[in-house]
Amino acid sequence: MRVLKFGGSSLADFDCLKRVKQLIESQAGEQALVVLSAPGGMTDQLVELAKLAEQGVDYSVQWQALLNRADSLKREVEQLDSVVAHWPSFAELSDKLAGVKLLKHCPEQVNAFVISFGERVSVALMVAMLGQRATYLEATQCIETQGGHLDAEVNLVASELRFSEVLKSQPADFYIMPGFTGVNNQSELTTLGRNGSDYSAAVAAACLKAEVCQIWTDVDGVYNADPRFIKKASKVDSLSYKEAMELSYFGAKVLHPKTILPCAKVGVPCEIKNTHNPDVPGSVISNECQSDETVKAISSLENLAMLTVSGPGMKGKVGMAARVFSALANDNVSIVLITQSSCEFSISFCVHEEDLNLALSALEQAFELESQAGLIEPVQVQRELAIVTLVGDNMKAHKGLAAKFFDSLAQAQVNIVAIAQDSTESAISAVVDGALCNDAVKVCHENFFTHVPSIDVFLLGCGLVGQELVKQLEKQQDWLAQRNVKLNLYGVANSRKLLLDANGIEFGAWQDQLEQQTSGFELAKVEQFVRENHLINPVLVDCSSSQQLADQYYDFLDAGFHVVAANKKANTGSFKYYQSLKSAAQKRQRKFLYETNVGAGLPVLDNLQLLFGAGDELLSFNGILSGSLSYMFGVLEDGLSLSEATAKAKANGFTEPDPRDDLSGTDVARKLLIIARESGLELELSDIEVEAVVPESFAPGTSVDEFMAKLPELDAPFADKIQSAASEGKVLRYVGSIENGKCKVGIEAVDKQHALYDIRDGENALAILSQYYQPRPFVIRGYGAGAEVTSAGVFADILKTQSR
Numbered sequence: 064m065r066v067l068k069f070g071g072s073s074l075a076d077f078d079c080l081k082r083v084k085q086l087i088e089s090q091a092g093e094q095a096l097v098v099l100s101a102p103g104g105m106t107d108q109l110v111e112l113a114k115l116a117e118q119g120v121d122y123s124v125q126w127q128a129l130l131n132r133a134d135s136l137k138r139e140v141e142q143l144d145s146v147v148a149h150w151p152s153f154a155e156l157s158d159k160l161a162g163v164k165l166l167k168h169c170p171e172q173v174n175a176f177v178i179s180f181g182e183r184v185s186v187a188l189m190v191a192m193l194g195q196r197a198t199y200l201e202a203t204q205c206i207e208t209q210g211g212h213l214d215a216e217v218n219l220v221a222s223e224l225r226f227s228e229v230l231k232s233q234p235a236d237f238y239i240m241p242g243f244t245g246v247n248n249q250s251e252l253t254t255l256g257r258n259g260s261d262y263s264a265a266v267a268a269a270c271l272k273a274e275v276c277q278i279w280t281d282v283d284g285v286y287n288a289d290p291r292f293i294k295k296a297s298k299v300d301s302l303s304y305k306e307a308m309e310l311s312y313f314g315a316k317v318l319h320p321k322t323i324l325p326c327a328k329v330g331v332p333c334e335i336k337n338t339h340n341p342d343v344p345g346s347v348i349s350n351e352c353q354s355d356e357t358v359k360a361i362s363s364l365e366n367l368a369m370l371t372v373s374g375p376g377m378k379g380k381v382g383m384a385a386r387v388f389s390a391l392a393n394d395n396v397s398i399v400l401i402t403q404s405s406c407e408f409s410i411s412f413c414v415h416e417e418d419l420n421l422a423l424s425a426l427e428q429a430f431e432l433e434s435q436a437g438l439i440e441p442v443q444v445q446r447e448l449a450i451v452t453l454v455g456d457n458m459k460a461h462k463g464l465a466a467k468f469f470d471s472l473a474q475a476q477v478n479i480v481a482i483a484q485d486s487t488e489s490a491i492s493a494v495v496d497g498a499l500c501n502d503a504v505k506v507c508h509e510n511f512f513t514h515v516p517s518i519d520v521f522l523l524g525c526g527l528v529g530q531e532l533v534k535q536l537e538k539q540q541d542w543l544a545q546r547n548v549k550l551n552l553y554g555v556a557n558s559r560k561l562l563l564d565a566n567g568i569e570f571g572a573w574q575d576q577l578e579q580q581t582s583g584f585e586l587a588k589v590e591q592f593v594r595e596n597h598l599i600n601p602v603l604v605d606c607s608s609s610q611q612l613a614d615q616y617y618d619f620l621d622a623g624f625h626v627v628a629a630n631k632k633a634n635t636g637s638f639k640y641y642q643s644l645k646s647a648a649q650k651r652q653r654k655f656l657y658e659t660n661v662g663a664g665l666p667v668l669d670n671l672q673l674l675f676g677a678g679d680e681l682l683s684f685n686g687i688l689s690g691s692l693s694y695m696f697g698v699l700e701d702g703l704s705l706s707e708a709t710a711k712a713k714a715n716g717f718t719e720p721d722p723r724d725d726l727s728g729t730d731v732a733r734k735l736l737i738i739a740r741e742s743g744l745e746l747e748l749s750d751i752e753v754e755a756v757v758p759e760s761f762a763p764g765t766s767v768d769e770f771m772a773k774l775p776e777l778d779a780p781f782a783d784k785i786q787s788a789a790s791e792g793k794v795l796r797y798v799g800s801i802e803n804g805k806c807k808v809g810i811e812a813v814d815k816q817h818a819l820y821d822i823r824d825g826e827n828a829l830a831i832l833s834q835y836y837q838p839r840p841f842v843i844r845g846y847g848a849g850a851e852v853t854s855a856g857v858f859a860d861i862l863k864t865q866s867r
């Protein structure tokens with residue numbers, strides 16, 4: 064004997080019914096007991112009718128909708144020449160509802176009759192469709208329940224007897240039985256709780272010692288996380304009964320929690336299959352489950368409240384926990400999770416939000432005296448919580464899983480309110496803020512299953528460097544995928560517009576799309592986008608030179624973003640701000656990376672930070688830090704004028720957006736300041752002694768174009784300087800140095816023997832003399848400006864946001 068159960072989504076319309084008929088008939092030569100739910104949505108219609116009737120409200124519209132739906136299904140079945148012989152009495156249903164309306168009261172027994180009506184509709188239709196081979200099996204003859212008319216518990220022993228007698232007296236190939244329905248020992252109709260048809264099927268399978276209990280639904284099986292939120296969730300092929308129980312209890316909607324126990328008692332395998340995809344093997348729940356996976360799935364349960372009972376009267380007092388839980392049990396409040404610390408001062412537990420008031424009043428009554436005597440404090444309540452649970456039998460005695468779980472929650476910026484693990488170690492749960500539940504599941508799923516961490520990039524500034532970065536991101540998609548990194552570009556902004564796309568920015572079309580936007584970047588907008596799309600690893604990448612953005616880095620970090628900056632202005636603001644960014648990053652466990660601030664793509668700051676971390680100390684620094692000035696001084700030697708050299712450096716993408724930042728020495732001063740600060744010197748930008756190539760006083764208040772047009776005025780005097788150096792066999796270089804804690808940047812004339820003589824064409828050269836690197840300094844040399852090397856440096860920083 065096989066037991067098959069079809070849920071409402073598999074019975075929603077006539078096409079669905081035909082598919083189910085075929086699946087039943089395909090049980091080649093096997094006897095089958097088929098349990099049917101109501102046609103999808105019909106139980107909701109019935110519940111609403113009962114409610115309206117109880118309120119004494121006119122429900123004729125809803126009644127007509129129910130009748131129309133049922134009649135149309137019946138007509139379609141009858142068009143196949145099948146007579147629907149067991150059609151339930153709508154007249155009786157109508158009378159019951161009329162009675163409820165009159166009395167404005169719906170007794171539980173009547174309610175059970177009304178809400179279980181849909182199952183009888185399904186069975187009547189299916190029996191007619193299957194014809195002679197099928198027998199209508201009354202659940203009220205077979206499933207005996209105890210404990211109320213609604214949400215009743217099945218008496219397995221009594222039900223086994225009933226099944227055996229009824230089936231003996233009615234031999235058939237297919238028994239079709241309404242789910243969700245039972246009968247108490249007073250012969251009154253009862254129901255098994257919403258979605259209780261799974262339970263009916265499991266009970267039938269256990270009573271009949273069936274070969275299998277198949278639950279046919281609209282998904283392929285049990286998933287390792289909720290597939291509605293976790294796109295990469297995958298089907299679990301086999302589970303133990305315990306794993307399935309933990310999962311269904313902690314939120315996996317595919318199975319009713321009560322289903323597993325009857326099957327587990329008798330060892331009937333339970334298989335979850337998809338009606339719309341019947342050839343795909345489902346998930347099998349059994350004793351035979353053999354797999355090496357430690358964590359099988361992650362489930363989550365939302366809409367919970369946590370109550371904490373505490374007070375001096377709790378400590379060491381035997382029986383307090385028992386009193387708390389008996390009070391709740393007496394009022395039928397189900398407890399989802401319990402936790403208590405070893406100091407015994409308090410005990411905390413979660414209940415469904417809908418039970419909160421009931422739980423509070425039960426506790427108030429139970430501890431009235433203690434509370435008057437000050438032995439128990441007012442019950443603390445935390446609302447809108449969720450439980451995230453890792454489930455897996457093989458987690459037992461496996462070290463490091465809890466650490467990885469908690470680490471994942473930290474990575475998702477999720478605070479843990481409470482934790483619980485049973486001693487079989489097959490489930491570990493964390494209570495978290497309900498609003499962050501999906502984030503928590505997402506990051507746990509990435510870390511435990513897909514191992515493809517995502518990096519979610521928002522690019523601010525899409526000029527020279529930013530545009531090149533987008534090109535490199537596009538070019539490297541395959542390379543990243545091969546290395547299991549999912550890098551998503553979700554946003555791009557310039558100074559006026561912000562483009563956000565939850566599907567990822569289209570590499571080929573983003574510029575046009577950005578132009579069509581109507582408003583610019585605001586942190587709040589990106590924050591909202593991150594929240595709505597449950598992004599775990601958001602990175603704000605600043606490729607602008609905006610002071611306004613630099614001033615917001617603290618807020619970016621504080622809001623949980625990593626920050627990657629090509630823009631040097633934040634690190635060269637006040638020392639206090641520079642320090643506050645470091646501590647904000649540390650506090651929020653986010654990365655603040657700015658390798659390109661010095662030397663563009665050259666690995667300068669990373670190396671310095673590592674050296675200093677290993678105890679090295681800077682003794683002195685000397686070097687060329689400007690790509691544009693390195694280029695310009697080189698071509699000046701070749702005979703170009705200052706204005707020509709500047710224009711060429713600009714065209715090559717070596718200068719700052721405003722070349723005056725380079726020519727004034729400010730950009731080099733910024734870089735030197737960052738090196739000095741990283742080395743531990745507490746300096747401000749104003750502490751750097753600066754000799755300008757072109758003083759800031761030249762062409763004040765002009766635009767970049769006006770400045771460039773006026774620059775030829777300086778060509779002649781500058782050519783003289785080059786000439787005078789050349790007459791001594793020297794060339795000019797723009798050099799930065801740190802000596803005895805003093806920083807200066809300026810022009811130096813160097814001869815052929817000098818290490819910086821050959822540094823030109825955009826190259827940088829940095830000589831770091833340190834405790835570990837002396838008397839010969841540690842030297843870094845290479846191109847220090849340009850879109851390609853700079854965005855490559857930014858790209859590398861973006862990838863570094865992943866490392867913990």
Ligand SMILES: NC(=O)C1=CN([C@@H]2O[C@H](COP(=O)(O)OP(=O)(O)OC[C@H]3O[C@@H](n4cnc5c(N)ncnc54)[C@H](OP(=O)(O)O)[C@@H]3O)[C@@H](O)[C@H]2O)C=CC1
Nearest residue numbers: 524525526527528557558606607608609629630720848849
């Ligand atoms: N070039 C190089 O070799 C190197 C450059 N860098 C740094 O890279 C940064 C970018 O340089 P580059 O690409 O040449 O500059 P560009 O002038 O070419 O581009 C700047 C971009 O930033 C945008 N922007 C300005 N203000 C804002 C704002 N408030 N919000 C959002 N976007 C804004 C601009 O938008 P809009 O077009 O609307 O004005 C533009 O898209 C600079 O800070 C520079 O110091 C660092 C190392 C090397």
Ligand SMILES: N[C@@H](CC=O)C(=O)O
Nearest residue numbers: 689690691718719848
């Ligand atoms: N303008 C800068 C670019 C890198 O920071 C330079 O010339 O080095």
